[in-house]
Amino acid sequence: MEQPAPRLVRVLVPLPLAGPYTYAAPDELGLAAGDYVTVPLGPRHVRGVVWPGEVDGAIDLKKIKPVLERLDAPRLSVEVMNFVDWVSAYTLFPQGAVLRMVMRSGAQLDPPRPQTGYLAAAAIPAGVRMTPQREKVLEAVRGLNFPATPAEIARRAGVSDGVVRALADAGALEKIESDPDAPFDPPNLGRRGKTLSPEQADAAATIRRHIERREYACTLIDGVTGSGKTEVYLEAAAAALKQDPGAQVLVMLPEIALTLPFLKRLEERFAAAPAPWHSDLGQAGRRRTWRRVADGSARLVVGARSALFLPFSNLKLIIVDEEHDPAYKQQDGVLYQARDMAILRAAHGGFPIVLASATPSLETAVNAQGGRYETVQLPSRFGGATMPDIRLIDMRETPPAKQEWLSPVLIGAVNETLARGEQAMLFLNRRGYAPLTICRKCGERMTAPDSDTWLVEHRFSNRLVCHHTGYSIPRPDTCPHCGAHDSLAPCGPGVERIAEEAARLWPDREIAIFSSDTVINPAAGQELLGRMREGMIDILVATQVAAKGHHFPNLTLVGVVDADLGLVGGDLRAGERTWQLLSQVIGRAGREEKPGRALLQSYQPDHPVIAGLASGDRDAFMEAERDGREMLGFPPFGRLAALILSGENEGHVNSAARMLAAQVPHGQGIEVWGPAPAPLYRLRGSYRIRFLIKAARDVSIQNFLRAWLTDVKIHSSVRRTVDIDPYSFM
Ligand SMILES: Nc1ncnc2c1ncn2[C@@H]1O[C@H](COP(=O)(O)OP(=O)(O)OP(=O)(O)O)[C@@H](O)[C@H]1O
Numbered sequence: 113m114e115q116p117a118p119r120l121v122r123v124l125v126p127l128p129l130a131g132p133y134t135y136a137a138p139d140e141l142g143l144a145a146g147d148y149v150t151v152p153l154g155p156r157h158v159r160g161v162v163w164p165g166e167v168d169g170a171i172d173l174k175k176i177k178p179v180l181e182r183l184d185a186p187r188l189s190v191e192v193m194n195f196v197d198w199v200s201a202y203t204l205f206p207q208g209a210v211l212r213m214v215m216r217s218g219a220q221l222d223p224p225r226p227q228t229g230y231l232a233a234a235a236i237p238a239g240v241r242m243t244p245q246r247e248k249v250l251e252a253v254r255g256l257n258f259p260a261t262p263a264e265i266a267r268r269a270g271v272s273d274g275v276v277r278a279l280a281d282a283g284a285l286e287k288i289e290s291d292p293d294a295p296f297d298p299p300n301l302g303r304r305g306k307t308l309s310p311e312q313a314d315a316a317a318t319i320r321r322h323i324e325r326r327e328y329a330c331t332l333i334d335g336v337t338g339s340g341k342t343e344v345y346l347e348a349a350a351a352a353l354k355q356d357p358g359a360q361v362l363v364m365l366p367e368i369a370l371t372l373p374f375l376k377r378l379e380e381r382f383a384a385a386p387a388p389w390h391s392d393l394g395q396a397g398r399r400r401t402w403r404r405v406a407d408g409s410a411r412l413v414v415g416a417r418s419a420l421f422l423p424f425s426n427l428k429l430i431i432v433d434e435e436h437d438p439a440y441k442q443q444d445g446v447l448y449q450a451r452d453m454a455i456l457r458a459a460h461g462g463f464p465i466v467l468a469s470a471t472p473s474l475e476t477a478v479n480a481q482g483g484r485y486e487t488v489q490l491p492s493r494f495g496g497a498t499m500p501d502i503r504l505i506d507m508r509e510t511p512p513a514k515q516e517w518l519s520p521v522l523i524g525a526v527n528e529t530l531a532r533g534e535q536a537m538l539f540l541n542r543r544g545y546a547p548l549t550i551c552r553k554c555g556e557r558m559t560a561p562d563s564d565t566w567l568v569e570h571r572f573s574n575r576l577v578c579h580h581t582g583y584s585i586p587r588p589d590t591c592p593h594c595g596a597h598d599s600l601a602p603c604g605p606g607v608e609r610i611a612e613e614a615a616r617l618w619p620d621r622e623i624a625i626f627s628s629d630t631v632i633n634p635a636a637g638q639e640l641l642g643r644m645r646e647g648m649i650d651i652l653v654a655t656q657v658a659a660k661g662h663h664f665p666n667l668t669l670v671g672v673v674d675a676d677l678g679l680v681g682g683d684l685r686a687g688e689r690t691w692q693l694l695s696q697v698i699g700r701a702g703r704e705e706k707p708g709r710a711l712l713q714s715y716q717p718d719h720p721v722i723a724g725l726a727s728g729d730r731d732a733f734m735e736a737e738r739d740g741r742e743m744l745g746f747p748p749f750g751r752l753a754a755l756i757l758s759g760e761n762e763g764h765v766n767s768a769a770r771m772l773a774a775q776v777p778h779g780q781g782i783e784v785w786g787p788a789p790a791p792l793y794r795l796r797g798s799y800r801i802r803f804l805i806k807a808a809r810d811v812s813i814q815n816f817l818r819a820w821l822t823d824v825k826i827h828s829s830v831r832r833t834v835d836i837d838p839y840s841f842m
């Protein structure tokens with residue numbers, strides 16, 4: 113008798129393959145689209161997802177292998193699967209590479225392993241011998257409000273694991289088996305937020321109307337720094353959560369430094385901690401959030417850009433805070449713009465999205481002007497606080513002392529501020545001590561051996577570091593080129609050097625550096641921010657990590673050490689970015705009753721960006737930016753894509769570039785520039801060549817690239833990376 117033909121399914125695995133593969137679906141597994149499964153792939157077993165859509169007709173049944181098992185996890189929703197397909201079609205990265213962002217390592221699909229943790233026992237059994245080390249453990253355990261592992265307790269107590277285990281064995285600690293995927297407490301929706309000002313209430317009502325209609329709509333909250341945008345969108349979040357008992361809300365933030373204080377704020381608002389998603393979460397924390405987002409029980413999620421790819425079961429609102437922030441662009445792996453993809457997600461999911469910013473991106477501003485987004489405005493600070501007074505310091509007229517960076521005018525302002533018992537921030541968006549190290553003897557510049565990049569001196573760690581690749585070496589005593597002793601001289605300042613100058617000027621004051629080097633983990637960041645808020649720090653020397661979101665009540669002076677810094681280089685968004693960053697930083701000053709001021713040190717005070725910041729005329733600046741981009745047909749008036757060829761064999765990279773250049777297809781409304789050596793021609797030992805493709809708005813740049821790239825076969829050692837809507841031109 114003939115076997116009945118097996119039912120066939122498509123399975124997408126989280127690998128950069130062409131698309132889903134076909135497998136036989138054993139009846140007993142009862143498979144449906146969205147199920148997580150294990151399938152054989154060559155000699156390996158891999159995890160993937162049963163993908164929607166028809167199996168390709170021409171299939172050799174003899175070659176079809178069966179799905180091996182179905183994994184125990186809630187089905188991936190059709191919406192998320194569609195989203196994976198759209199992101200793939202938009203970015204031109206394979207579906208499997210996008211699915212990988214949803215499935216991660218796949219470890220969260222393993223069955224849960226109960227976690228053993230310990231708390232303080234009610235009493236210490238008689239006869240347990242106490243030692244100073246054991247005392248430390250007991251003290252650490254008494255401070256716990258959750259069962260912790262022996263390793264965690266040991267870390268807190270500053271002893272070895274063995275001490276903890278011995279105490280546990282002696283019965284002095286209580287053993288608790290806990291659910292590693294413990295559900296998140298539901299948000300308390302009966303709790304009311306802060307009483308909104310009339311402007312805030314209007315803004316919130318507009319967004320609520322979109323939520324009630326259960327339709328896609330994009331609303332921009334355009335409000336100055338400190339205007340209370342957060343309170344407005346929290347009202348919207350509450351409304352969406354109330355509307356439907358299963359609804360999920362995602363709040364996206366550009367950076368982890370912002371995430372932690374924000375989690376606290378939400379916890380206060382909803383009397384329950386939201387589900388967090390960020391790089392510092394650890395395996396267990398990630399797993400818990402992932403599983404609870406998948407089963408729908410995590411209703412309020414706060415995360416960095418990758419949170420957009422969590423397996424939501426019922427997402428009903430997305431909020432993108434600081435929507436203009438360039439950190440929303442993912443710069444490795446699948447290259448995507450999380451704000452743009454969030455809008456796509458909401459549009460296809462048929463639910464509202466909210467963007468918030470004090471300095472909207474030009475893309476967003478143009479969409480708002482064109483009526484594609486609705487805008488709600490908060491033109492003044494909450495509670496009557498005034499906007500800071502902004503002044504330029506012309507560095508040509510009042511220069512700093514030799515080998516110093518603060519002009520007498522800024523120094524005077526800091527003195528006044530400190531004398532009033534207030535705090536100052538000195539802002540310089542450059543990590544480390546000095547961006548360049550030069551040999552005074554032979555003129556050699558210290559560069560990375562495998563990249564065309566300068567090595568940045570870091571005094572804390574006494575190393576020279578490449579900021580592009582992370583490569584570093586101990587700071588040498590002799591010049592590697594001419595061998596001269598003690599000849600290496602730092603050129604220019606980074607935050608560490610500014611802090612050194614500040615310590616010379618204000619030796620009795622408390623000075624702290626806030627940058628990603630000095631704040632190595634979120635806990636350290638929290639601690640520093642706490643000290644700053646409480647006024648224990650007089651002068652904070654900071655990079656852009658301190659620029660956004662923070663609220664320091666007693667900070668009244670912001671000094672921008674080098675306002676011109678971001679303007680160099682031919683980046684299409686250099687002016688816009690400088691504007692946004694400096695507006696954010698300035699916005700940290702005077703957020704409560706004491707008025708704030710900002711001083712910008714500049715060697716080109718007439719530059720339109722610098723002059724515009726000083727006059728505070730955002731509309732004029734945006735208008736000029738807009739006209740410039742429109743004239744050149746740059747985004748959002750046209751589309752851009754970059755094609756980067758890279759490889760360790762320079763000859764292969766060059767010939768691939770020539771082949772591609774020779775076969776550029778003809779396309780209406782499309783221009784291809786290049787090939788040209790990338791500004792960073794050598795990076796991590798690879799040679800890099802770039803093309804830039806510009807298309808009119810109504811042309812599919814993806815179709816053009818697909819046609820071009822599938823036709824040309826290049827050497828297998830050459831990597832080809834497509835970057836749709838590039839933000840980096842290096
Ligand atoms: N309706 C309100 N009632 C009481 N306090 C409020 C209200 N709205 C805002 N605030 C307070 O004002 C300060 C600024 O508000 P918020 O952080 O929401 O502003 P923002 O516009 O998001 O700021 P930024 O863009 O600078 O980060 C916060 O301390 C906040 O708690």
Ligand SMILES: [Zn+2]
Nearest residue numbers: 551554591594
């Ligand atoms: Zn030398």
